[in-house]
Amino acid sequence: MKFVEFVGGPYDGHKHYTYSSYLTPQAALPVSRNLIAAVGGEETGPLLPASSVAIYVLMYRAEGPFYSFAGQTRAETHHV
Numbered sequence: 001m002k003f004v005e006f007v008g009g010p011y012d013g014h015k016h017y018t019y020s021s022y023l024t025p026q027a028a029l030p031v032s033r034n035l036i037a038a039v040g041g042e043e044t045g046p047l048l049p050a051s052s053v054a055i056y057v058l059m060y061r062a063e064g065p066f067y068s069f070a071g072q073t074r075a076e077t078h079h080v
Contacts, residue, residue: 001018001019002017002018002020002064002065003015003016003017003018004016004018004065006067007066007067008068009056009072010029010031010036010072011029011036011039011054011056014036014039014040020065024058025058026055026056026058027055027058027067028054029053029056030050030052030054030075031051031053031054031075032048032049032050032051033048034048049075051074051075052072053072054071054072
């Protein structure tokens, strides 16, 4: 297993451990007031509904793959 880091946007600095074969060309991640803290391991109570969706694009560098922030949109437009 390797980690993939998220660069930029609301998930900046988050590292997700996975197999390289599971990586997709793009990732759409929900964003809420407490979801990002919960993903980081903090106790946040019940998760709040997503207010937006962060879009990341898979890229590569010498250290390995990473997801680069490509933009953000309202959650309602994606039926999250």
